[in-house]
Amino acid sequence: MTEHAYNFAYLDEATKQMIRRAILKGLAIPGYQVPFASREMPMPYGWGTGGVQVTAACLTPSDTLKVIDQGADDATNAVSIRKFFERTARVATTTATAEASVIQTRHRIPEERLSEGQILVYQVPIPEPLRFLEPRESETRRMHALEEYGLMHVKLYEDIARHGEIATSYAYPVKVEERYVMDPSPIPKFDNPKLSGMAAIQLFGAGREQRIYALPPYTEVVSLDFEDHPFEPMKADHDCDLCGAGESYLDELITDDAGGRMFVCSDTDFCAARRAGGHRGRLVPEGDAA
Amino acid sequence: MPEDFLMGAFAQPAEEAAFAFRACLEAMARPGRVQTISGAIPPAPLSVASGTLLLTLANASTPIYLAPSHDTAAIRDWIAFHCGAPIVPAERATFALGTWEALHPVSRFDIGTSDYPDRSATLIVEMDALSEPNARLTGPGIETLHEARLPEIAAFRENRARFPLGFDCIFTSDTSVSALPRSTYVTAL
Known part of the structure; x- marks a missing residue:
């Protein structure tokens, strides 16, 4: 039923064309927020x-899609979006970062280094980094035009x-x-260094705020x-209790x-x-692999 | 027997447009890298790549300028039927189509405003070939440097100097496509 009820990847072709044009302009002006007619x-x-x-406009039938929410493949948001594209675009899906050609993410960049041929699509709540400093769109637009970023500093x-230090720990401006000063979406600032020089294409979509912006590969992001x-960059001063990794971003769970x-x-x-590879953290008993 | 201009569209519009856009996305994201796109069979002298780009990106909301090299009745009819895009003078165009010589002077194309630099023209430039590089490209999308075939150097250096304003170019030849966004630095090879 669903196979015939919707156009490929849900959106109609005219809408995809409009989004595609916005993505191309976003790539041509890295970090600039392109308005688009969000549906x-x-x-x-x-x-x-x-x-x-953004994902719908980029997907082809031969793509393999991965969706993560705060780094997790099994969170509600990730599962429902993955199912949405399984049904409306009939694309293959995966949880393995290296196997995915398109990765939609909410608030994290995968730990594994991304490569050319991959696209990372960010979900963005508030695309305007200056919004909480200046509520008027007309003013923030002018500030970007004049490169007037003193307020952010x-x-x-x-x-x-x-606080004695820069207390901003996520959505850290770049x-x-x-x-252009850009909001990297609410990723932890631990992930900020990965934005720069990434081999994959990074696209950012803000639906309610109707903005699309982009970072081409190997773009300098400071x-x-x-x-x-x-x-x-900042992370909890611990190793992972399951896999023992010392360099990954950690969630704290109350047990x-x-x-x-x-x-x-x-x-x-x-x-x-890592656990499949035999690594073991503090709370995994001896002999109990994964 | 249907009229010629009715022919030459995608057989599978959603899927073929998706593949064409991905090639276009890669091209714009990695300036100077050549991608392959196909699907459209437009009337000559429009290349397969240019026709495919129009089917993928153009519609009634994107006015098109046809440079003298490509301003033929057959192409006008084909665009009218398949894209529904109005044909307009160069100054008002979202897309401009033609050979580099025919598109001159390129200073008349929309470069956007400082508030809305995205409201600028995209030039689809028909080339004889995209091989035999004559320019060295650096900037966003390029790890160290790419070499690419450009129709000239000076105009693209001027375009970069206006950043974030400027037009963006997509070069086409047969089924090949490459792009040069305004953000790219260009030097002669």
Whole structure:
């Protein structure tokens, strides 16, 4: 039934054309937010309607799609979007990062290094990095046009004045190719260094806010900072309790009412692959592989 | 026997447009790298690649300028039927189509505004071939440098100097396509 009820990848062709033109202009002006006529999608705003529309415009029948939510393949948002494209585009899906040609993500960049031929699509809630500093769209647009980003540095400075360090830990603003200040979506700042020089194409879709922006491969992306307070990526000071990885981004889980806790990789595919490879963390008993 | 201009569209519109766009996306993301696209069989002198690009990207909301090299009744009819795009003067075009010589002077094309640099023209430039590089490209999308065939050098250096304003180019030849966004630095090889 579904196979015949919808056009390939759900959206009609005229809509895809409009989104495709916006993506191309986004690639030509890295970091600039291209307005587009975002459509109603069969899911609420905040569930990745922007990312879904970008993915729908990029998918071909021979793609293999991976969807992650905070690094996890098995979270509700990831599962429902993956099922959506299985039904409407009939594409293959995977949880293995290396096997995917298109990866839609909410709030993480996979631990595994991405390669040429892959596309990373971000779900973006608020695309405008200056929005919480200046609510008027007309003003923020002018600030981007004039490259007037002093306000953002004032905000980071106030962080330092108040907390002794830049307290922003996610959606950490970046400057793209020394021109546009861009919101990398709410990825942890641990992931910021991966934005720069990535071999894959990075596309950002904000459905409710009707913006698309992009980073071509090997684009220079610099996290904003000060000479005396340089940018520092941050993670929990632990190893993964399941796979023992010391270099991955961790989620903290509360395990009982007595303050017990464990730290696990936020990237479930990365963690599972390590455990399959025989790595073992603090809470996995001897001999109990994966 | 149907009229010629009714023919030459995609057999599987959604799927073929998807493959064509992916090639176009890769081309724009990696300036100077040549991709292959096909599907359309447009009237001469329109190349397969240019016709496929139009079917993939153009519709009633994208005014097209046809340079003298490609302003024929057959092409106008084909675009009208398959894309529904209005044919307009160069200054108002979203897409401009023709050989590089015929597109001159390129200074008349829309380069966007500082508030909306995306509202700029995309030039689809028909070339004899995309081989035999004559330019060295650096910038976003390029790890170290790419070599590419460009119809000239100076115009693209001027275009880059206006960044973030500027037009973007897609070069086509037969079924080959490559792109040069405004963000690319160009030097002669």
